[in-house]
Each structure stands twice: as structure tokens, then as C-alpha cells.
Amino acid sequence: MTEGPSATALIGSLPVSRPFIAPEELAVRAGHSALLRLGANESAFGPAPAAVAAMRDDLARVAWYGDPESMKLREEVAARHDCAVENIVVGAGIDDLLGLAVRGYLSPGEASVCALGTYPTYAYHVTGYGGRLETVPYDDDGKVPLEKLARTAHQRGARIVYLANPDNPSGSFAARPALEAFLEELPAHTLLVLDEAYADFVDPRELLPAPINPRVVRMRTFSKAYGLAGLRVAYALAAPETIATFGKIRLQYGVSRIAQTAALASLAEPGFVAGVVREVARGREEYHAFGRELGLATLPSSANFVNFDIGTRERAEGLVAALLARAVFVRKPGAAPLDRFVRVTVGTAEERAQFGVALAAALEDVGAKAPA
Amino acid sequence: MTEGPSATALIGSLPVSRPFIAPEELAVRAGHSALLRLGANESAFGPAPAAVAAMRDDLARVAWYGDPESMKLREEVAARHDCAVENIVVGAGIDDLLGLAVRGYLSPGEASVCALGTYPTYAYHVTGYGGRLETVPYDDDGKVPLEKLARTAHQRGARIVYLANPDNPSGSFAARPALEAFLEELPAHTLLVLDEAYADFVDPRELLPAPINPRVVRMRTFSKAYGLAGLRVAYALAAPETIATFGKIRLQYGVSRIAQTAALASLAEPGFVAGVVREVARGREEYHAFGRELGLATLPSSANFVNFDIGTRERAEGLVAALLARAVFVRKPGAAPLDRFVRVTVGTAEERAQFGVALAAALEDVGAKAPA
Numbered sequence: 001m002t003e004g005p006s007a008t009a010l011i012g013s014l015p016v017s018r019p020f021i022a023p024e025e026l027a028v029r030a031g032h033s034a035l036l037r038l039g040a041n042e043s044a045f046g047p048a049p050a051a052v053a054a055m056r057d058d059l060a061r062v063a064w065y066g067d068p069e070s071m072k073l074r075e076e077v078a079a080r081h082d083c084a085v086e087n088i089v090v091g092a093g094i095d096d097l098l099g100l101a102v103r104g105y106l107s108p109g110e111a112s113v114c115a116l117g118t119y120p121t122y123a124y125h126v127t128g129y130g131g132r133l134e135t136v137p138y139d140d141d142g143k144v145p146l147e148k149l150a151r152t153a154h155q156r157g158a159r160i161v162y163l164a165n166p167d168n169p170s171g172s173f174a175a176r177p178a179l180e181a182f183l184e185e186l187p188a189h190t191l192l193v194l195d196e197a198y199a200d201f202v203d204p205r206e207l208l209p210a211p212i213n214p215r216v217v218r219m220r221t222f223s224k225a226y227g228l229a230g231l232r233v234a235y236a237l238a239a240p241e242t243i244a245t246f247g248k249i250r251l252q253y254g255v256s257r258i259a260q261t262a263a264l265a266s267l268a269e270p271g272f273v274a275g276v277v278r279e280v281a282r283g284r285e286e287y288h289a290f291g292r293e294l295g296l297a298t299l300p301s302s303a304n305f306v307n308f309d310i311g312t313r314e315r316a317e318g319l320v321a322a323l324l325a326r327a328v329f330v331r332k333p334g335a336a337p338l339d340r341f342v343r344v345t346v347g348t349a350e351e352r353a354q355f356g357v358a359l360a361a362a363l364e365d366v367g368a369k370a371p372a
Numbered sequence: 373m374t375e376g377p378s379a380t381a382l383i384g385s386l387p388v389s390r391p392f393i394a395p396e397e398l399a400v401r402a403g404h405s406a407l408l409r410l411g412a413n414e415s416a417f418g419p420a421p422a423a424v425a426a427m428r429d430d431l432a433r434v435a436w437y438g439d440p441e442s443m444k445l446r447e448e449v450a451a452r453h454d455c456a457v458e459n460i461v462v463g464a465g466i467d468d469l470l471g472l473a474v475r476g477y478l479s480p481g482e483a484s485v486c487a488l489g490t491y492p493t494y495a496y497h498v499t500g501y502g503g504r505l506e507t508v509p510y511d512d513d514g515k516v517p518l519e520k521l522a523r524t525a526h527q528r529g530a531r532i533v534y535l536a537n538p539d540n541p542s543g544s545f546a547a548r549p550a551l552e553a554f555l556e557e558l559p560a561h562t563l564l565v566l567d568e569a570y571a572d573f574v575d576p577r578e579l580l581p582a583p584i585n586p587r588v589v590r591m592r593t594f595s596k597a598y599g600l601a602g603l604r605v606a607y608a609l610a611a612p613e614t615i616a617t618f619g620k621i622r623l624q625y626g627v628s629r630i631a632q633t634a635a636l637a638s639l640a641e642p643g644f645v646a647g648v649v650r651e652v653a654r655g656r657e658e659y660h661a662f663g664r665e666l667g668l669a670t671l672p673s674s675a676n677f678v679n680f681d682i683g684t685r686e687r688a689e690g691l692v693a694a695l696l697a698r699a700v701f702v703r704k705p706g707a708a709p710l711d712r713f714v715r716v717t718v719g720t721a722e723e724r725a726q727f728g729v730a731l732a733a734a735l736e737d738v739g740a741k742a743p744a
Contacts, residue, residue, distance in 0.1 A: 004586050005531070005563035007617045008479040014620040024439045043435045052431050059424050062634070063415045063599035067396045092464060092604070095623050107380040121624070128621050159377070191377035214376050227435035230629030232464070232604075245379045248386045249500050251467050252493070256628060257602030262434070 010108065010130045019120045023329045032327045036354055038345040039329040041168065041198075041305050043227035045279060045348065047262060048272035051228065054265035055258055066257035073260050076267050077235055082210040086240040089247060092232040092254045094197055094219045095121045098162075099128075100246045101193050101217055101236075106131040106159050113153045114162035115144045117169070117335030119195060122162045134158065140337045142170040142299040142307065146178065150185035161186060164195040166202060169333040169343045171301030175206040183215065191242075192216045197234075198303035200225035201277055214239035222263045224304060225273050225280075233259035280304045283346035290356050294363060299341065307333070307341035308359075315366065316342050322362035328355060382480065382502045391492045395701045404699045408726055410717040411701040413540065413570075413677050415599035417651060417720065419634060420644035423600065426637035427630055438629035445632050448639050449607055454582040458612040461619060464604040464626045466569055466591045470534075471497045472618045473565050473589055473608075478503040478531050485525045486534035487516045489541070489707030491567060494534045506530065512709050514542040514671040514679065518550065522557035533558060536567040538574060541705040541715045543673030547578040555587065563614075564588045569606075570675035572597035573649055586611035594635045596676060597645050597652075605631035652676045655718035662728050666735060671713065679705070679713035680731075687738065688714050694734035700727060 006012065020040075027035050037044075047055075070090035078085045091097040098121055106112055108130030114122055116135035126133045134156045136148045144167050153161050163182075166173040174182065183192060196218050199207055208218065217238040223229035233255055236246060266273070287306040291298040297309040310316040316332050319342050323330050332342045347355060378384065392412075399407050409416075419427075442462035450457045463469040470493055478484055480502030486494055488507035498505045506528045508520045516539050525533050535554075538545040546554065555564060568590050571579055580590065589610040595601035605627055608618060638645070659678040663670040669681040682688040688704050691714050695702055704714045719727060 005477060005561055005614075007476050010479070011476045011617060011620060016616055016620060019624055020440060022437075022440050024443065025441065037436065040437055042437060046432055046435045051434075055431055055434075056428060059427055060418055062423075062427070062602040063418045064409065065394075065412055065414060065595075065601045068392060068394050069397065071396065092626060092628075093623070095625060099623065104379050104383045105377060107382070124624075189377055223437075229437045230434040232626065232628045242377075244388055245383060248383060248388055251465070251471065252391055252496075253467060254464060254604065256464075256604045256631065258630060259628065 014128060017124070019124055026324060026329055030324050030327070035324070035327050035329040036347070036351060036358070037329050038347055038351065038355060039331040041224060041303070041345045042229050043224060043276060043304065044346065044351055045227055045276045047227040048266045048269040050269040050272070051262040051265040054261050058258055058261045062258060064257060065253050066255055066260050068252040070255055070260050073264050074235070076264055080267065081237055083212060083237065084240070086243060087212055087237055088235050089243045089250065090233065090235045090255050090260070091250065092234075092256070092259075093223060094195060094221045094234045096232070096254065097219050097234055097236045097246070098122050098193065098195070099125045100250055101160065101191070102126055102129050102131060103249055104245045105191050111156040111158045112160040112162065113149055113156060113158040115149065115167070117333050117338055118144070118162070119164050119168045122193070122195070132156075137336065138170060138338055142338060143172045144170065144174065146174060146182045147185070150182060153190050154187055158187070158190055160191050160193055162193045162195065164197065166198040166302040168198065168303065169307065170338060171299055171303045171305060171307060173202060173206070173302035176208060179208065183213065186215070190215070194218045197221045197224055200273060201280060201304055202302050212237055212239055214242070217242055222266060225276050226263070226266045227276070228259065228262055228266065231256065231259040231262055233263045280346045283352055286352050287344060287346065290359060294360060305343050305345045307338070307343050310340055310342055313339040316340050318366040319362055322365040323358055325365070326358045326362055328358045328362075386500060389496070391496055398696060398701055402696050402699070407696070407699050407701040408719070408723060408730070409701050410719055410723065410727060411703040413596060413675070413717045414601050415596060415648060415676065416718065416723055417599055417648045419599040420638045420641045422641040422644070423634040423637045426633050430630055430633045434630060436629060437625050438627055438632050440624040442627055442632055445636050446607070448636055452639065453609055455584060455609065456612070458615060459584055459609055460607050461615045461622065462605065462607045462627050462632070463622065464606075464628070464631075465595060466567060466593045466606045467493045468604070468626065469591050469606055469608045469618070470494050470565065470567070472622055473532065473563070474498055474501050474503060475621055476617045477563050483528040483530045484532040484534065485521055485528060485530040487521065487539070489705050489710055490516070490534070491536050491540045494565070494567070509708065510542060510710055514710060515544045516542065516546065518546060518554045519557070522554060525562050526559055530559070530562055532563050532565055534565045534567065536569065538570040538674040540570065540675065541679065542710060543671055543675045543677060543679060545574060545578075545674035548580060551580065555585065558587070562587070566590045569593045569596055572645060573652060573676055574674050584609055584611055586614070589614055594638060597648050598635070598638045599648070600631065600634055600638065603628065603631035603634055605635045652718045655724055658724050659716060659718065662731060666732060677715050677717045679710070679715050682712055682714055685711040688712050690738040691734055694737040695730055697737070698730045698734055700730045
């Protein structure tokens with residue numbers, strides 16, 4: 001093997017990483033046949049009935065490639081955002097689009113800035129494409145430190161700043177005025193990659209409006225409120241030049257036919273998503289109430305999950321393990337100061353009740369109540 | 373905009389390309405509501421009934437991400453190929469896997485060799501990652517010039533040689549002894565990327581056996597014989613070190629849940645694919661017979677398509693346009709010496725009959741019979 005093919009110097013230098021251990025694997029490890037899935041912010045409310053019907057009708061045609069331009073879906077998305085199809089590119093999930101952004105705008109050795117411990121796939125791409133990742137810790141209240149991000153971007157000459165808004169894993173949200181001020185503070189040559197995976201859970205008037213600022217790429221997904229995570233479909237909204245750049249390197253046939261079908265049908269049933277958003281808001285309130293009852297502080301959240309303060313990293317890790325032993329899958333933020341929290345996806349009413357019981361019991365298991 | 377964010381030097385230098393115009397767009401251009409789809413080598417025989425049933429059962433769970441390890445699918449694939457799960461990585465189509473191979477093994481400026489005009493997505497990746505693409509024309513009989521590829525690989529110090537086998541667009545096939553001899557002729561440091569998208573159409577005894585040669589990555593897809601092109605699922609077979617390299621840069625959640633479900637169910641119904649392979653062989657014979665009746669030579673094919681010799685590039689382009697005017701979608705090889713051919717996917721018996729009528733009429737339209 002020593003004289004055989006070898007990976008490039010960059011790829012050879014990368015660690016073999018497992019950014020996520022899937023619930024399927026955790027179930028096997030813990031000896032459960034199934035888990036209550038509250039760890040990956042999947043929608044407990046499933047896909048829209050119209051999407052299921054449209055997929056069922058299209059199953060016989062999965063032998064056909066999807067439209068490489070996703071034209072019908074882009075037309076519908078453009079109408080919703082009051083922009084042109086040239087402002088939209090469809091990808092196989094935001095993970096895919098993040099890779100295109102990094103590959104397109106960050107040369108090896110160049111700097112990118114994000115919050116320490118935010119959605120890890122962004123960092124995975126920066127490292128994987130040879131960029132330099134500069135991070136700024138969250139504020140202790142779970143907020144993304146926008147001023148520090150902007151300052152670091154200037155200091156490091158960052159080509160890209162990544163912001164998840166609402167943020168994952170914290171759930172915090174910077175509304176439009178704060179976001180617009182942040183954008184003004186960024187260096188002029190810096191691209192803001194705005195991951196709006198959870199933006200369907202906030203009032204659209206709090207988001208950036210059309211027309212599209214050429215210094216921003218906004219990314220939206222059908223994985224969260226729309227309940228289509230298992231299909232891989234998302235889109236980016238940006239200036240036509242930016243979209244054209246993504247188009248130079250994207251997989252032309254990368255978005256599956258069935259995902260296009262389901263996304264389009266979902267957009268035609270807005271009442272379903274509105275109902276999901278309402279139920280998620282109700283579920284967040286229940287989770288905050290669980291926290292109060294159990295003496296656990298919770299972070300405000302604008303997304304479909306809530307973070308419970310377990311006091312210390314060790315206690316939080318113990319609680320995740322204790323919940324897994326009770327067949328409940330949750331995850332926790334990995335980096336200080338949020339590593340003392342456990343992040344729990346909002347489930348259905350029944351799942352929330354199950355979780356409430358399991359949480360109380362798991363806290364007993366680990367003796368991990370937060371200090372009074 | 374001049375002082376705003378700008379793409380990297382590499383990506384900025386790439387052309388805005390449209391490697392494929394989709395049949396959906398061609399239909400709109402030509403004013404047809406639908407086309408007879410014989411241009412993208414999609415399976416006319418659709419997915420296996422077991423796959424459709426499994427997908428239907430799983431539709432309610434598309435809100436859940438697929439297993440990022442595709443473990444059940446890898447276990448089944450490993451059993452079929454008599455290897456370990458560590459020899460297998462699942463990707464969102466061979467297009468996705470080709471990108472990982474190029475990114476993993478070809479640094480910017482390094483050389484890669486392939487046949488001129490072979491499956492264009494490979495060249496798209498080489499260019500897109502800043503590699504140097506060295507090409508060798510097909511032999512005039514449509515065969516891939518293996519000796520010249522190996523010689524060029526030595527001359528240019530190629531890190532990767534790409535071979536589609538059976539080849540697309542020619543349909544030619546190098547059976548195991550020729551392939552093994554070719555592999556021995558390649559430089560020791562060269563990785564052979566063996567695109568076996570159409571390998572389900574040949575006798576498995578003609579393919580490379582397990583155990584896996586560490587100098588080769590074999591890529592297999594569910595898009596062709598299995599009729600799942602619209603789902604995006606494929607796998608690579610390689611040495612564990614190579615698979616681990618792919619794992620450092622692949623999208624962890626890139627393979628959709630429903631694609632995993634459908635692929636797994638398809639493997640459990642081997643009789644369906646065997647039937648597809650038999651029917652495709654029958655259809656190829658019909659196409660060769662059409663050629664004889666119409667005075668058009670055809671290339672031998674080991675895949676689900678046949679090339680008809682139309683005499684010149686101009687006549688072949690005219691025929692593609694004339695077929696489109698008759699609502700038949702076909703494509704043609706772009707580079708000499710194969711650019712005088714038109715490539716036609718094997719359809720169902722009914723579609724083949726429709727195509728035969730359309731071909732005769734389109735030849736009349738263009739006066740494009742080959743010289744006697």
C-alpha cells in the first residue's frame with residue numbers, strides 16, 4: 001500500500017470524524033428496538049398530507065431523474081419570496097448548500113468565523129476545504145455574540161461569516177434590526193452565510209426582506225417545519241451572481257425527484273406548516289414548564305427545540321446517557337458555555353408527555369438536579 | 373458589488389456550464405407536454421414492486437433523517453459482494469461519489485486521464501476541483517483505448533484514471549482479463565476510478581472479483597437496472613483506507629432515508645432486476661435490427677442503450693432535433709469520433725416500437741441516411 005494511491009495532502013490531514021452518532025446506532029448500542037427521537041430536531045408532526053399524497057403518486061416514476069434545474073420548485077419559492085428564479089438554487093439539504101458556499105467562497109488558508117459550537121456541519125466543511133476556522137464563544141445566556149463575530153471577522157480578514165438564525169443548538173434568534181446592524185458591521189468583502197433552517201418557526205416579518213442583499217446567502221430547508229428531513233431538499237436565496245457561482249459546482253442531478261415533488265406539494269398546503277409552527281410553540285411552553293417544575297432553567301428558543309440547564313457538562317452528559325437508557329434520544333451542545341445544557345426537540349403532545357416522565361426519572365437516575 | 377464578496381480564484385475561473393439540458397426543459401422548448409424519455413438511460417422498467425411497496429410504507433417517516441451510516445444497506449451490499457461494510461460507502465448517486473474521489477485524491481494542478489467524451493460529470497469534477505484533465509479519444513470502433521489511457525497516465529503522472537465500464541456513451545465493455553491487464557499497466561500511485569453504473573447489465577463473472585484491489589474504487593448505482601435514478605443512491609467498493617478517506621469529506625446525512633429504504637428492498641427482489649436485464653438485452657437486439665433495416669450501423673453495447681451511426685456529426689445533431697420535434701428525447705456523444713452517433717436508451721417493448729416509427733420518420737425528415 002505504501003506505493004499505492006494516496007489521498008491529497010489536505011484530505012490526508014483531516015481527522016476521521018463522526019460528527020453525529022445516529023439514533024439507529026444509539027438504539028443498537030443501548031439495546032433498544034426504537035428510541036423516542038427528540039435529538040435531531042426532526043419534525044414530530046411529519047410531512048404535509050399533500051406531500052405524502054404527491055409522493056405516493058410519483059413513486060412509479062422514481063426511475064426518472066429529477067429536473068436538474070428544480071424549475072417548478074424554484075418558481076414557487078421565488079413567488080413566496082418575491083424574487084426571481086435566478087435568486088434561488090435548490091440543493092440536497094442545507095448541508096449540501098453549506099459545502100457549496102465554503103467551496104465557492106473560501107480558498108484554502110482563508111479565514112471563516114462562526115460561533116463556537118454552532119451547527120457543526122459548517123465547521124466540517126471549512127476544515128474539509130482547508131479553510132481556517134475562527135470561533136467566538138456564545139454569550140453565557142445562549143445568545144450568538146454578533147458584535148464579537150463582526151470584530152473577529154475584521155481582525156482575521158474573514159471571507160465568510162456563518163450565522164444560524166434562529167441558532168442551533170442554542171435556539172436564540174437575532175431579529176431583523178439586529179441582523180441588519182450586524183451585516184453593516186461586517187467587512188465589505190465578507191459573505192454572510194445565513195442558515196435559516198429554523199426560520200419557519202419565527203414571524204416572517206422578523207426576517208430579512210426581498211430584495212436580496214448581495215452580501216448574504218440565506219439558506220432555507222424543508223427538513224424542519226415541513227417535515228421532509230429524510231428527503232434532502234433545501235434552497236439558497238442570494239444575488240444572481242452568487243447563485244450562478246453555486247451553479248458552477250453543484251451536482252446537476254443532486255436533488256431527488258421525489259424531494260422536489262414533496263417540497264412543491266408542501267408549499268401548496270401552507271395551513272399544515274402553520275399548524276406545525278403553532279404546535280411547536282405550544283410544545284416549547286410545555287418544555288419551559290417542565291423545567292420550572294423540575295428546577296431546571298431553560299433557554300428561550302425560537303426553534304423546534306429547547307435547552308435545559310443541567311448545571312455542569314458532566315451532569316448534562318450523564319442525563320443524555322440516562323435518557324438513552326430510557327430509550328429517549330436527545331443531544332447536547334458540545335462547547336462551553338452551552339455544554340451544561342441538554343437540547344430536546346419538541347415532540348407531539350404524547351411524546352412530550354413521555355419525555356416529561358422520562359426527564360424526571362432520568363434526573364433521579366443521575367442525581368443531576370441543578371443547584372438551587 | 374465590486375467590493376463585495378467574491379468567489380475564490382478557482383471557482384471564479386470556472387465556466388457557467390450546463391452539462392445536461394433536462395427533458396423537462398427540452399419539452400417546454402419544443403412545445404410538447406411530454407417526451408418519450410430515451411435520452412438519459414433511465415430504466416423504462418421502473419423500480420422493483422418491492423421497492424415501491426417499501427417506499428409507500430416509509431412515506432410517513434420522511435420527517436426522519438436517513439441513517440448517516442446507511443448501515444443496513446451496506447450490510448446487504450457487503451454480503452452480495454463478499455466483502456466487509458468497511459469496504460463500502462453509500463453516496464447520493466455516482467455523481468456524488470465521483471466528486472468525493474476527485475476531491476480526495478486529486479490536488480489542484482494534478483493530472484487525471486479519461487476517454488474524451490466519456491461521462492461528463494467526471495470531467496466536471498476534475499475541472500471544478502482545479503485538476504488537469506488529460507483525454508484520449510475513443511477508438512473509431514467505439515472502444516475505450518485502454519493502452520493509450522495507461523500510457524498517458526504514465527506520461528502525465530496521473531493521480532486518477534477514470535474508466536466507465538461498461539462505458540457511457542459508447543456502450544463498450546472491457547471484460548475482466550482486459551481490465552486486470554489494464555490495471556497492471558497503470559502507474560502504481562494511480563487510483564483507478566471504475567464507474568460501473570451499467571455493470572448490472574453484464575455477467576457478474578466478467579467483473580472484478582472480491583477481495584478489493586487497493587488501487588481501484590468501483591462505483592455501483594441503483595439508478596440504472598434498479599430503476600431508482602430519481603432517488604439518488606449509489607455505493608463505492610474499495611479498500612477500507614479509501615472508504616475512510618471518502619468518509620472524511622462526504623455529507624454525513626447526504627443519502628435520503630427513502631433512497632436507503634428503496635435500495636434495500638430492491639436488493640431483496642433480485643428476480644426483478646434479472647428480468648430488467650433480460651428485457652434490456654432483448655431491446656438492444658431490436659435496436660440493432662432497426663439499424664440494419666434502416667441502413668444504420670450500430671455499436672455493440674453492454675449497457676441499456678445503443679448508438680446508431682448517422683454518418684456525420686451534423687446529421688446526428690439533425691436527427692436528435694428531428695426526434696425532439698417528434699417528442700422523442702435522445703442524446704448523442706459530443707466528441708469525435710463518436711459524435712456521428714445518436715445514443716438511444718432501451719425502452720419498454722411499446723416504447724421501442726414507438727421509437728422505431730419515430731426513427732424512420734425522423735431520418736426522412738433530415739434526409740440523413742448513412743452513405744451506403
